[in-house]
Amino acid sequence: MTSDSVLARKPSGQSDGFEHHLSPTAAQALRSNPLSAKATSVLSASYADSDIRDALGLLDKRGIQNTAETRRQLRLAVQKEVIDSNGDIIREFGHVAEQLKRIGLTIASLSQGCEEMKKHISAAHQETAPVLQEASDLMKQKDQVEAKQQLLKAFNAHFIMSEEDIATLTSTAEPVDDTFFAVLARAKKIHNDCEILLGTENQQLGLEIMEQISKSLNRAFQKLYRWIQREFKSLNLENPQISSSIRRALRVLAERPSLFQNCLDFFAEAREHILSDAFYTALTGTSVGGEEDASVKPIELVAHDPLRYVGDMLAWIHSATVSEREALEVLFISEGDEIAKGIQAGRDSEPWNVDGGNDFDGLKALNELVDRDVTGVARVLRQRIGQVIQSHEETIMAYKIANLLNFYRITFSKLLGEDSVLLESLTTLEESALNQFTTLMRDHVAGLQGESQLAPPDLAPPDFLQEGFKQLTAIMKTYETSLTSADSREADFEPILTEAFDPFMEGCENIAKHLEAPARTIFSINCLLAAKNILAPFDFTSTRLSKIQDTVDKHTSTLVEYQYSFFRANxxxxxxxxxxxxxxxxxxxxxxxxxxxxxxxxxxxxxxxxxxxxxxxxxxxxxxxxxxxxxxxxxxxxxxxxxxxxxxxxxxxxxxxxxxxxxxxxxxxxxxxxxxxxxxxxxxxxxxxxxxxxx
Structure with a gap:
């Protein structure tokens, strides 16, 4: 009987719990009748329950037909199957129990063996424990010794220099090359690191190592100092490819300011002699030793006038100074401020140095060095130009020389700064030339005043005024080419006007005093107009032109009054x-x-x-x-x-x-x-x- 047939027998339209719709009396009657109770139980069962559905599904799998016999035998068959299954399970558990007994025997045997092994191990452990402890202590000692060996090796490698390195650093037989500078750098690092040791409990060790390294460093800097001096003797500054090793050596030697300054002094002295000899050769065509140089055109023979002579000397010195400066820039400041850093480091390590508080100025030091190099040339120049100034009595020539000196003085002040020996020499020479010009001009004016001067019949400017204006024009054209700043050009030229212009105008005023009106005024105006024409082309005479125009305006008013009187009277x-x-x-x-x-x-x-x-x-x-x-x-x-x-x-x-x-x-x-x-x-x-x- 399938689950579908059972479900088909259920009355249609009747719910599973139909007895709930019966009266209490009817329900009691049903419960007292077994058949009715059975029917009620069957009918009240819900076939949608999962257990019933599973049971019905199991019946379908067996392929049992829904017959009366089958329904009667079903319970017995099922119970028989359950009994058979239980019997099978009991037999299987019997086999398992036998296996468990054998395993228990085996485990007991193993347990007994383990106990015996524990006894043996305990006895062995008691016998070997002292040996193992001793071996462990020995291994720890070995590790400590190895660590100390490594530390000692590292310490020696860092703080101790080999004999070869010390020889490279101090022996004069060894060259000053990259190896020398590398060893020197290592020695300086060791010296600095020794300061760390001084801060620990190993102060004595640090002091000993520092003392040894300091001796080696001092000898190394002495070696470097002597090597640089030797190189300076053969150094060719005209060579554009100056040895980089010298530049490097100077930067390193700067850490010893005293040695570095001695080197500069030696170099400056050597360069001073070289430039002085070269200047003498340029002047005469022969060297100091008397050897003639055919490649040089002597300035003393080529220059045809004093101005050309002075100009050629100044041009030679300017060229030599520029070349010297460019070459020394390559040596001393082309690598940035490394020398300044080295000098500062050296001053920090030499607190007793009196100059330790001043910052090193590379540009100023360069200017001072170049100025020292040309000091000898400046002495010769001062002597030669001084002779030229004193030996020539031409007024215009004296002023042209003064203006030329002014031009180069301003040029050298930009090149070497204001505090230089060469600039001082040029300033003195310029003052000497201006004094000579003033003296000559005053002598000329005094000579004119000694002569009896009369106004020309046509009341034109007198000859002495025209001559004075020619000189003044030449002076103003010369001054116009000077490098005087625009702000001070007029003020700087005022003293020249006082000497080369005012005396001539005063002479004209003295002549005008002896004339009658209107000739006096006409003569004065003619002289003033001539002065205006001379001064007008130059921008540094505007103040004087303004004063002249005011005077002309006053004289013009006088002539207007005279003409007005003439009209009224006649x-x-x-x-x-x-x-x-x-x-x-x-x-x-x-x-x-x-x-x-x-x-x-x-x-x-x-x-x-x-x-x-x-x-x-x-x-x-x-x-x-x-x-x-x-x-x-x-x-x-x-x-x-x-x-x-x-x-x-x-x-x-x-x-x-x-x-x-x-x-x-x-x-x-x-x-x-x-x-x-x-x-x-x-x-x-x-x-x-x-x-x-x-x-």
Whole structure:
């Protein structure tokens, strides 16, 4: 019977728990009937339960048919199968029990053997324990000894120098090469590391090693010092490929400032002799030993004048100084500030050094070294140029030499700094040349003042002024090429103007004092205009030009006043103006004009005639007064200004006369009017006519 057939027998529409719908009485009756109870149990079972479904599935696998016999035998068959299965299990467990018994016997045998082995091991351990402890102590001692051996080996390798290294460092037979510098660097490191030992309990060891290393280092620096001196003797600075080993040696020797300074002193002395000999050869064409050098053109023979001679010497020194500086830059500062660092390190290690507080300036040290190298040349130069200055008495030549010295002084100040022997020599020579120029100029001026000077007939600038201006022009052209800064050019040139310009202008003023007007003023203006023309092209004379222009303006005002007086006096207008001057524009003053002597009819007619005679040639006559003024434009301007003032005066006279006539005509009777004439009819010229005639 399959699970599907069983499920098919379930009444449709009836739930599994149908007895819940019965009354209590009916339910009690069902429970008292076994068949009914069975049916109720079957019907109340839920076939959706997993256990029932598994049981039904197991029945399906057996292939049992749903018959009455099968249903009766099913329980028995199942119980039989369960009994058979239990019997099989019991037999299997019997086999397992037998195996377990054998295993138990085996384990007991092993346990007995282990106990015996433990007894043997314990006895052996008691016998070997002292030996093992001793072996362990020996191994620890061995490890300690090996560690000490390694430490000693490392200490010796680091702090102890071999005999070969010491020989390389101190023996003069060994070269100064890369090996020497490597050993020296190692020795310095050992010396520095010894300071660590001084801070530990091994102070005595550190002191001993430091003492040995210090001796070796001192001998090494002495060896390096002597080697550098030997190299300096054969060093060719003109060779662009200067040995790098020398540069390296100098950087290392800088750690001993005293030795380094001695080297510099030795080098400077050697270079001073070399440059002095070279300068002597350049001057004479022969060496100090008397050997002639055919490749050199002697400056003393090639230079044809003092200025060329001085210029060639200065140019040679400048070239030599620049070459010296470039070569020494390669030696001393081309590698950065390594020398400065070395010197500072040396000063730190020599606290007793008095210069230890000053920082090393590589550029300043270079300038000082170059200056020391050319000190000998500077002495020769000072002597030669001093002789040239004292032996020549040409004013312009003395100033040109001074200006040339000024040019090179400024150039060398930029090259070597302000504190150099060469610069001091050039400053002294420049002052000497300027003093010579001043002396010669004053002698020249004194000679001119001793001569009787008269103004030329045409009132032109005198010859001595023209000559002085020629000298001044040459001086200013020379000064224009100087390297004086723009801010101080004018102030620096003022002393030259005081010596080479002012005395000549003062001489012209003395001449002008003896002339009559307007010749005095015209002569002064001509001299001042000539001075302006000379100074104007140069930008460092602006202040002096301004002063000259102010003086010219004052003299111009004087000439305008003179021309104005000329117009008033020669035109006949002067008496009229003087008579009208105290009068005002009141009616009484205007009526009183007719009673003045200057305005009597016959006098006024004569004044009108004088004016008519003057006007046709007035401008020509006025310009004739200024014919010697060398600026025709200025003469014309002065005359025009004076004429304008004269026209203004005439206009005021005319206005007074017209105003007086108007009042007179209003107040006079007919008889008076018939017997007298208006003033304007007696003086008929108008201001418009005057302006036209004088324009």
């Amino acid at each position: 035109s006949g207008l002067q008496p009229l103006l003087q008579a009208l001057a105290p009068l005002s524009d009141t009616k009484e003053d205007l009526l009183s004009i007719r009673s003045l002597d200057a305005f009597r009819p016959e006098v006024l007619i004569q004044a009108s005639q004088t004016l008519d005679d003057f006007l046709p040639l007035a401008l020509m006559d006025a310009m004739e007064n200024l014919k010697n003024l060398q600026s025709s434009k200025m003469a014309r301007k002065i005359t025009e200004e004076a004429a304008d003032r004269f026209c203004g005066d005439f206009e005021r006279v005319e206005e007074k006369l017209v105003a007086s006539d108007d009042i007179w005509e209003q107040e006079a009777d007919e008889e008076t009017l018939a017997s007298s004439q208006p003033l304007k009819s007696l003086f008929p010229r108008t201001s418009g006519e005057i302006t036209v005639l004088l324009s």
